[in-house]
Amino acid sequence: MLAHRTIALDAMGGDHGPNVVVEGASISLTRHPGMDFILYGDQKAIEEELQKFPALAERSKIVHTESVIAMDAKPSQALRRGKGSSMWSAIEAVKNEEAHVTVSAGNTGALMAMSKLILRPMSAIERPAIAALWPTVKSECIVLDVGANIGADARQLADFALMGAAMARALFHLERPSVALLNVGVEEIKGDEDVKQAHAWLKETNGLPLDYRGFLEGDQIGQGTVDVVVVEGFAGNIALKTAEGTAKQIGQYLRDAMSRTVFSKLGAMLARGGFKVLRHKMDPRRVNGGTFLGLNGVVIKSHGGTDALGFASAVDLGYEMAQSGLIGRLAEDLVTFHHRIGQNAAE
DSSP, rough: OOOOOOEEEEOOTTTHHHHHHHHHHHHHHOOSSSSSEEEEHHHHHHHHHHHOOHHHHTTEHHHHHHHOOOTOOOHHHHHHHOOOOOHHHHHHHHTTTSSSEEEEOOOOOHHHHHHHHHHHHHHTOOOOOOEEEESSSSSSEEEEEEOSSOOOOOOHHHHHHHHHHHEEEEEEEEOOOOEEEOOOOOOTOSSSSHHHHHHHHHHTTTSSSEEEEEEOOGGGGGOOOOOEEEEEEEHHHHHHHHHHHHHHHHHHHHHHTTSSSHHHHHHHHHTTHHHHHHHHHOOOGGOOOOOEBBSSEEEEOOTTOOOOOHHHHHHHHHHHHHTTTHHHHHHHHHEEEEEEHHHHOOO
């Protein structure tokens, strides 16, 4: 039986604020009835939206906040001026155990900076990472880091592997998720020294709750070759944005081709069912939501420009992560891994 969970929402975050946040929460509630919500932000604006969704209103509490973190605010500014804002308060609810998870569509840099300050990284983690769900021809995989850090050393890459595997166990219900390091080739001689050192540690450390597969090239991510793809944040963010842009480009190519002539329009009508399936698979709203991994609490970052369906996916993800017991499992994995690295170094 699934446990009851409380979700803290930064109702003012993103490009659309309460309009999208409230409707998205309502959609998610229909999928996961065992949720309550605490919405942080302008009480009047939130109440106006909640009136449209009576079922959600019954399961929601509003906490009024005076300030909002701007989407273009620098992380340093957000930390200095953010206390008491809707974003800060939503994160603090997790720290104070008033909520199980925070979901925000607000400024990514500010959200990560505040989350690190309020929740603190786990004891064995040097840098938290942002993990994204990535559609594949088989199903979905997890890619991290997709933008929390610029660069990563060997230890951090190895930690990312453990964090991604813990998330895969939680979401995909796998005992030993398959994991690979993204690299410029699959040969062991390729890649920089940090990537090769992380590869050596993961390959040689026995007893980890993952199936390490070695190196992976970029064109293999979408093939669903592994459950978890590990990469440092600079390259990971570029890969993510490139994939999103390519999906839009292919969609535009298809629309142009199917409307070119009378016969192509007829073909499009006959293939309408197939195109509907394709559109669903390529819809980025379906996998919206990046998980901040490596913190003493769960924070989900929704795309700032998404609509209600996209925000609902981020809330769904938050609920599933809250159900998983991720933090405790990951803490155990990290202790085991670093202990064995230390033993190998001593030998």
